[in-house]
Every structure is written in C-alpha cells, then in structure tokens.
Amino acid sequence: MAKVLMKGNEALAEAAIRAGCRYFFGYPITPQNEIPQYLARHLPEVGGVFVQAESEIAAINMVYGAAGAGARVMTSSSGPGISLKQEGISYIACAELPCVIVNMQRGGPGLGGIQPAQSDYFQAVKGGGHGDYKVLVLAPATVQEMVDLIGKAFDLADEYRNPVMILGDGILGQMMETVEFSTEKIEISNSEKPWATTGAKGRKPNLINSLFLDPVELEKHNLHLQLKFESMAKEVLWENYQTDDAELILVGYGTSARIAKAVVDQARALGIKAGLFRPISLFPFPKDALQEACRQAKHVLTVEMSMGQLVEDVRYNLEFKIPVHLYGRVGGMVPTARAVLEEVKRWVSSGEEAGNA
Structure with missing residues (x-):
C-alpha cells in the first residue's frame, strides 16, 4: 500500500479499525479529539459502534462492558480525562479484561493547558488507580510507530487479558507524517475468548468480577495477577x-x-x-x-x-x-x-x- 499523509490522531484511529477495533467509547478533550471524531465517522462503515458517553467515567465503564463481552474495544483521552477513568481501569485490570486506552498527554496538574506534556508517566506505569495492578504501556515516537503499535496493543491486551495503554502526547497527536498501513484484515471472534460473557446457552455461565469480599480469595487473586504482570517482562521494546x-x-x-x-x-x-x-x-x-x-x-x-x-x-x-x-x-x-x-x-x-x- 502506498504511503499517505495523515495527522497522528487520525492515523491511530484508522489503525485501530484495521486492528479489529469495533467499539469505541469516549468523551471529548483536547488534544485527542480527532481520534473520536474519526472513529465516529468510520467505525459504522465496518459495522462498529461509536458512543460519545456523558462523561469519562461512563466511557470507561462502557469499555468494561464491551470487553467483558469479548469485543475489541478502545477509549482515548488526555490528562484529566485519564484521571477520571482510573477507577474503571482498576476494575478492568482486576477483572482481567483486554482493552486499549490512548492517552495523548497535555500539561497539568489540574486542568492545566492543552499543550503537549509527559507528566502522566507515573500515572501510566505505576497503575494510576487503586490497588496493586499494572497496565502495559507503549510509547510511540512517530506517527508510523503509533500505527504499528496500536495493532500490537490489541494483541497484547488479548494475550494477557489486561489493559494496554498507548502513551503519546499532543505533538504526536497533532503532527502530520507519512504512514503505511498493513493490508492484513483482522477479525476477532468470540470463540477465541471462551471466558467472555456472550450468553450461557450450551455452556456453563462465565463470571467477570472484581469484587472479592473474602480476604483469602482477594489475596489469591492478587498473587495470580502479580505472576501475570511478571510474565509481561518479555514484552520489552526499545531503540x-x-x-x-x-x-x-x-x-x-x-x-x-x-x-x-x-x-x-x-x-x-x-x-x-x-x-x-x-x-x-x-x-x-x-x-x-x-x-x-x-x-x-x-x-x-x-x-x-x-x-x-x-x-x-x-x-x-x-x-x-x-x-x-x-x-x-x-x-x-x-x-x-x-x-x-x-x-x-x-x-x-x-x-x-x-x-x-
């Protein structure tokens, strides 16, 4: 395929569609607004669903629901919006659900400004919400790398049943560079996710949960999660x-x-x-x-x-x-x-x- 000139946010959104993303839930915030704008227009063309939620909190909980049903699902935001999503991200990590979260960082703290920053690093890599959990975090440096990493992010999310974050910034989201897209067509079926809540006809019910009232069970689950996080060590990437x-x-x-x-x-x-x-x-x-x-x-x-x-x-x-x-x-x-x-x-x-x- 020939290279095309695209804005970073739009190229990322197109790459997400090509990676099999069929559900997006989000809420507007600069400097990532071109992502939901592009997906609102183009997701329905491939049978996908775009919802502008009433808030960031609502959006991340919609992600929880779609991920639990086995869908390839994504949300995006920046700075304050990612902060509002943290409770839901913690729930999703505990429930072991795959999803992709994009953060085009902007200046803070507080409402800050709309210019680029990298001050959400701690929030991303330390597990920004409550409890002991981690999300995989990938940091592209070019628009082409955003395109390449979004597909990898969805694959890693499915492999580890865990949220994956793309940590960009306002410059990467707004700049225009030439990109080349893979021609591979990706379709993910629910049969590849036997844990998904797709209806229990013909099988035992699946349960997706992040509530463990028995401390023994909660500790057991935490130890299981930690082993999974440790197994992610082989996914290192660098230049x-x-x-x-x-x-x-x-x-x-x-x-x-x-x-x-x-x-x-x-x-x-x-x-x-x-x-x-x-x-x-x-x-x-x-x-x-x-x-x-x-x-x-x-x-x-x-x-x-x-x-x-x-x-x-x-x-x-x-x-x-x-x-x-x-x-x-x-x-x-x-x-x-x-x-x-x-x-x-x-x-x-x-x-x-x-x-x-």
Whole structure:
C-alpha cells in the first residue's frame, strides 16, 4: 500500500479499525479529539459502534462492558480525562479484561493547558488507580510507530487479558507524517475468548468480577495477577542509537526522544560520544537493555516534558551506579535541541565520576 499523509490522531484511529477495533467509547478533550471524531465517522462503515458517553467515567465503564463481552474495544483521552477513568481501569485490570486506552498527554496538574506534556508517566506505569495492578504501556515516537503499535496493543491486551495503554502526547497527536498501513484484515471472534460473557446457552455461565469480599480469595487473586504482570517482562521494546561507544547516554521516550536523537547527531559532530536509549515499552521497562546501553557511560541525561518522572525509573534500573541527570520542561513547553545540547556539554565537561549521582 502506498504511503499517505495523515495527522497522528487520525492515523491511530484508522489503525485501530484495521486492528479489529469495533467499539469505541469516549468523551471529548483536547488534544485527542480527532481520534473520536474519526472513529465516529468510520467505525459504522465496518459495522462498529461509536458512543460519545456523558462523561469519562461512563466511557470507561462502557469499555468494561464491551470487553467483558469479548469485543475489541478502545477509549482515548488526555490528562484529566485519564484521571477520571482510573477507577474503571482498576476494575478492568482486576477483572482481567483486554482493552486499549490512548492517552495523548497535555500539561497539568489540574486542568492545566492543552499543550503537549509527559507528566502522566507515573500515572501510566505505576497503575494510576487503586490497588496493586499494572497496565502495559507503549510509547510511540512517530506517527508510523503509533500505527504499528496500536495493532500490537490489541494483541497484547488479548494475550494477557489486561489493559494496554498507548502513551503519546499532543505533538504526536497533532503532527502530520507519512504512514503505511498493513493490508492484513483482522477479525476477532468470540470463540477465541471462551471466558467472555456472550450468553450461557450450551455452556456453563462465565463470571467477570472484581469484587472479592473474602480476604483469602482477594489475596489469591492478587498473587495470580502479580505472576501475570511478571510474565509481561518479555514484552520489552526499545531503540538504541549510537550507544556502542557512548560516554553520555540520553534517555527519552516519545517526542522527547526525537529531540534527543537530533542532539546526539549534533554532539557527535562536536566530537562528543553521545548516544540515545529510547524505551518504547514503559511497562515493562527494558532494564537489561538500558544497562547494556550504558555499560561504559559516565553520565546519563533524561530528556522529558515533566518535572522528573522517567528519571526515577532510569536511576532505579541503573541501580544508582551512574550519575543520572534530568533536563525537563513543563507546562506545555517543549525541550529544544540547542538547550539539551548545552546540558550535554555541561555534564561532559563536569568531570563528575560515576557513583556520585
């Protein structure tokens, strides 16, 4: 298929349809509104259902119902809307239901603004709602990668019976790039989900539940979930860029990683041995790959549009053996390559030894 020029949000929505998504429930919020707008127009063309719910809370509970019936279902939002969905996401994770949740991040806290940010990282990777649970989190850096990862997200959701989140931002959602779609036609039948509540005629009833009043049973269920979350470790995804001989490693995801890659090229032109490590899966985090990329690094610098969230996981996964620094912009401000390059120069010339982070 020839490449086409599309806005990120619309390309993601088209990819979701091609991945077999047939139900979408959501509520408007900038900067992701093109996703529901596109799906409202095109889902009915393939026999799908689009509902603009009365609230984000209603939308996520509609997702719960459709997922419980075995459908491929998705919702999308940004910042405050994802916060409102957290109770429902916790229910869905506990009930072991597959779904895809898209967060095009915007500045916060509170109502914040409509400009891009990456300050929802903690909310995404730590299980933003109540209880001990995790969602798989994938962080694309290009419109094409959003297209590619949405199909993978639905497959992972079905495989693990767990929510999967696509963590983007306002820039990725609004930018236009050329994309190419898979021509594979995907149809998911309820027979592939024998646990689904599709009517008990001819079989025993299925029960989907997140309420366990017996503490023994609730602990047993939690232990089962934790084993599942641990089994997700093999789903790590990452990108290395010029890390083989790098003495300073930049770490970033999404839009920030695109900026950091340009900084690596500029630093190399100045004789600075810089490289980029880009986690694509934020949960599970590619710990072993990060350690390998940083094996001879003297400094690590995270580039993010937050006050410092990714940086905490980088320090933890490097076991505090290498100085890990932060360059962050917030409130909808985007890091510039020039400013990040100056930060690289500062740490390269600092002479600080590893172990003194």
